[in-house]
Amino acid sequence: METKNIGLRGVEVADTRISNIDGEKGRLIYRGYDIMDLVENSTFEETAYLLLYDNLPTKVQLDDFNAKLIEARYIPKQMQKNMGNWRKDADPMDMLQAFVSALAGYYDEEFSNKDASYEKAINLIAKVPTIIASWQRIRDGLPLVDPDPTLSHAANFLYMMTGEKPDAEVEKIFDRCLILHADHTFNASTFTARQVASTRAHMYSASSAAIGALSGELHGGANTEVMKMLLDIQEIDRVESWIKERMEKGDRIMGMGHAVYRTYDPRATVLKKLSSELAEKTKEPWFAITEKVETTTIKLMKEMKGKDIYPNVDLYSASLYYMLKIPVDLNTPIFAISRVVGWAAHIIEEKFAEAAPKPALYRPKATYVGKYCGPEGCKYERLDLRK
């Protein structure tokens, strides 16, 4: 009795208009537009609008969307107070999961029509960066920094976190990172969000669940693991022996390989370029070490298993975020700043899809392989007679 659909790989579960991956060609499409085009020409805010509303905005629509996002950036002071009661060494992803869920304790969580859902989506996208930046300030014992309405989404986050406004180059790099991470079809966290929404749970609830899935080291947690690897390697001369030792033990090299792409992940292409540019500016070794991790893993994989392997989105984002002075354990929360856009779009699609086939509550089948004592079940024995 063998189960056929381990990890649901290749199992089609629903239609989507939101994004598409061409794993063979290494192409990622948001609502019809190639991310290479968006990363070159668009901004995070515009891309968020595109993902939510299925169209690029007009100037009026974009101004209105921006104004709403800026207005919604504040989180309740009381929420920041509650954060102060957490232990300072808590995982920021735990904090984020709890406080996104807690948004429902402050804002009306009704979620029964499409317009209201868009409002919640904007509220959520605007507040996730503030939750993360607040936590960073609180755990470092620093005063909180209010959002600055003159700054873009990307710049405002960095400002709230560090207290300093980033220069235009850093802002642009971070904005591009946000564009790249905003959606990726039915990855584990997005599918979790859709699944929770399929029960008719509301947007904060479904997004909080998605954050839980993103926290796992096999999903969003991977970029944190990449940076831990780089810090452990420390020097470029140690890369080869470090990677070899792991691969001979059969360990995965974090940041390398992907379930869907059979070629270079287009996001990795961009992130590699951005990381290289930043390294020239900061004179740090992390880009060079990362590049060496890539070439070494590719070479050894070919030698040891005769297989091709490519970097995924996590490999070059790690060094990039490190050079942006983002604490290592915030790599995954920052992934959430961007991916929450995709979650919101998918939650709305899951609930309000107009075309058939419409999504239904997910309830897969399990294959029972446990104890069996006949059709009547095992006989319950009295406690005092049990051995």
Place this chain on the structure above:
Amino acid sequence: METKNIGLRGVEVADTRISNIDGEKGRLIYRGYDIMDLVENSTFEETAYLLLYDNLPTKVQLDDFNAKLIEARYIPKQMQKNMGNWRKDADPMDMLQAFVSALAGYYDEEFSNKDASYEKAINLIAKVPTIIASWQRIRDGLPLVDPDPTLSHAANFLYMMTGEKPDAEVEKIFDRCLILHADHTFNASTFTARQVASTRAHMYSASSAAIGALSGELHGGANTEVMKMLLDIQEIDRVESWIKERMEKGDRIMGMGHAVYRTYDPRATVLKKLSSELAEKTKEPWFAITEKVETTTIKLMKEMKGKDIYPNVDLYSASLYYMLKIPVDLNTPIFAISRVVGWAAHIIEEKFAEAAPKPALYRPKATYVGKYCGPEGCKYERLDLRK
């Protein structure tokens, strides 16, 4: 291009040793034992042990398990303080989702080996009732009630919520409700828990996500909807016209019908009996109204569509909880008090399954049906040129 696996119905995704449903015969099995046998002879604590450890406990094992559960009932005072900052009319499921996630802010969330996972499971099972009871007292402006180590899991919850120790009959009824709701294979919340755990996220994170799924009105939220229906009907003479009106509009009748059972849900059989017994004691009309909802829906479904329909687990739990003086909006949180046992067992199975095929990160396939302008993607137009 039609998607084949809507709601993943009938799609086998993993092996399990935890529970099995025979939808044709109306039988639910926990780890080899029929729930009818367990509900007659076992207790919630013993059933929880069975679900977690794959065997009924010996006396020594059960005493040890009970002692650990009792010791873990307290939640941090600071957490209760934070609850006080929520708006009093927040949905208790939102509160539960946020504070289960927040447990990771107080307790070490590492979850890398099986023994540690069992410890987290016990911590979680012990604390969920305290979180719910605390919220109930806080929103009613009443002083908190500490757990009583001399009381069973069932009695202690009712005591913490009401401030009064339940009599033996009420305790037994509630204990049986907890046994009946503890697991149900890959329902939407349990599958959510497994999915989040498949990324290697920890137990609090996966359980919090499951609470999100349970909150939806198509899943755990249904028992709250049933009680709202009964309160709206109010009198037994109004049942027929009320049901008829809904069914003619094509509405579902809450508490009737199930995705898996093709006959009487065995849990409904027991809950109907318990509700009937309690109604004799309290002289309230809710059992009689519920029974009339059942017979009317069955009759009209046969007349209107020529189909059979049966009550599910939610139909009779609603009146039962109402007669136990449990606030209507706590019906779903109470479902969680019990179902958290199943979640914990499934999370452990998902992460530490020893037999092949081992579970893998869930990543299903989406069918892209969105905008398409050719293989290069749609052309990005400058904002000022867009219409």
